[in-house]
Amino acid sequence: MAIPSNRYSKARLIIKDKDGNPVAGKKIRAQLKNHEFLFGCGGFDFVAYHNVPDEKMKEFFRERTEYWLDVFNFATLPFYWGNFEREEGKPMTESVMKTALDLKEKGVKLKGHPLCWHTVCADWLLKYDNETIMQKQLQRIQREVGGFKGIIDMWDVINEVVIMPVFDKYDNAVTRICNEYGQVGLVKKVFEEARKNNKDATLLINDFNTTPKYEDLIERCLDAGVEFSAIGIQSHQHQGYWGREKTEDVLERFSRFGLPLHFTENTILSGTPVPSYIEDLNDWQVDEWPSLPEYEKIQEEQIKEMYTILFEHPQVQAITYWDFSDGAWLKAPSGFVRTDNTLKPSYYMLRDLIHKEWSTNVEIVTDSDGAVTLEGFKGEYIINCDNKEAKFTLSDDSDTVTIVI
Numbered sequence: 001m002a003i004p005s006n007r008y009s010k011a012r013l014i015i016k017d018k019d020g021n022p023v024a025g026k027k028i029r030a031q032l033k034n035h036e037f038l039f040g041c042g043g044f045d046f047v048a049y050h051n052v053p054d055e056k057m058k059e060f061f062r063e064r065t066e067y068w069l070d071v072f073n074f075a076t077l078p079f080y081w082g083n084f085e086r087e088e089g090k091p092m093t094e095s096v097m098k099t100a101l102d103l104k105e106k107g108v109k110l111k112g113h114p115l116c117w118h119t120v121c122a123d124w125l126l127k128y129d130n131e132t133i134m135q136k137q138l139q140r141i142q143r144e145v146g147g148f149k150g151i152i153d154m155w156d157v158i159n160e161v162v163i164m165p166v167f168d169k170y171d172n173a174v175t176r177i178c179n180e181y182g183q184v185g186l187v188k189k190v191f192e193e194a195r196k197n198n199k200d201a202t203l204l205i206n207d208f209n210t211t212p213k214y215e216d217l218i219e220r221c222l223d224a225g226v227e228f229s230a231i232g233i234q235s236h237q238h239q240g241y242w243g244r245e246k247t248e249d250v251l252e253r254f255s256r257f258g259l260p261l262h263f264t265e266n267t268i269l270s271g272t273p274v275p276s277y278i279e280d281l282n283d284w285q286v287d288e289w290p291s292l293p294e295y296e297k298i299q300e301e302q303i304k305e306m307y308t309i310l311f312e313h314p315q316v317q318a319i320t321y322w323d324f325s326d327g328a329w330l331k332a333p334s335g336f337v338r339t340d341n342t343l344k345p346s347y348y349m350l351r352d353l354i355h356k357e358w359s360t361n362v363e364i365v366t367d368s369d370g371a372v373t374l375e376g377f378k379g380e381y382i383i384n385c386d387n388k389e390a391k392f393t394l395s396d397d398s399d400t401v402t403i404v405i
Helices: 044-051 055-069 093-105 123-127 130-147 173-181 183-197 212-223 243-255 293-311 345-357
Strands: 008-016 027-035 038-042 074-078 109-113 154-159 202-207 230-237 261-268 316-321 361-365 371-377 379-385 388-394 400-404
Touching: 008 027, 008 379, 008 388, 027 371, 038 109, 044 055, 044 074, 044 093, 074 093, 074 316, 093 109, 109 202, 130 154, 130 173, 130 183, 154 183, 173 183, 183 202, 183 212, 202 212, 202 261, 212 243, 230 243, 243 261, 243 293, 261 293, 293 316, 293 345, 361 371, 371 379, 371 388, 388 400
Parallel strands: 008 400, 038 074, 038 316, 074 109, 109 154, 154 202, 202 230, 230 261, 261 316
Antiparallel strands: 008 371, 027 361, 027 379, 379 388
């Protein structure tokens, strides 16, 4: 499979000076600066950077976030209800908003995760009856989606619905209302509330379950009129790399819905995998889980293959790697960066793949009318002529565009 045509576009650029004269017979450098495709990663280190009080640790996270920005253009920020609002009526809006505004200013697109989930749910909800819990769930969606509108316009609206009604590791308010209203009933309500508060938002359903159970849930929701912007697919590979066969099988089965696909939580280890007898990854609790040199090389190769497969599929719009650094979720050696901020082979590989191999950096000469044809990967470009710069976005709608330099 080759890179699909929908990753590319073409435009006729007419270059003029500030007086309106065509810039004829001049060399123009056109360089892609930001992909339209969403190459994402968890933005949790940015939250830490903005909130650690210790200056030494702040510098540590500053270095880490600079490495992050050299690769990615899309960040997932945490909205786990049990952490975001530990005490009812006291959400961490200001803290997360500070991080969101900083990333937006840096040109990073943002997604909030998640608005409704049975795990890391607010314990204080348990004192309420199901009708009140539902009201408070919808009010939370109104607060977050409406309050962050224009800053965060993409949300994992509901997370892991396949297991939600039968989740029994501990009591929680969301499993209660899922059983009260049904899977489809709950999904429909939370999506309607999210859409009502940001009609232009990108709204996802998200799940780790890639079996036919998830396909069946999506079908039932679509039949009930739920409007998904995209289907979210988790791919935490703590028990071993999926490989080409499974990845392509998942793509084939979920692409049949005709919706964009987002690989929302991707993880590939550079250490020993979790034993196969472990059913819930959260049950694998270890004191240390080191990254090992021999596994780091394997991680590099596996990430390259998986990203290539996903980028080559025309319906995939986003790939989010979950842990930028080791030692985050479950202490896993899953990141591109070791715990001491040194970079793994996978970091250099992915940076070069995105910004060199899958990039456009060309020199073209204007004709007598100051016109050139630019063909390349879709995204935001810097156009340079005689050390003067202008910005341009190459998209599906690009045709003839006048650029003043």
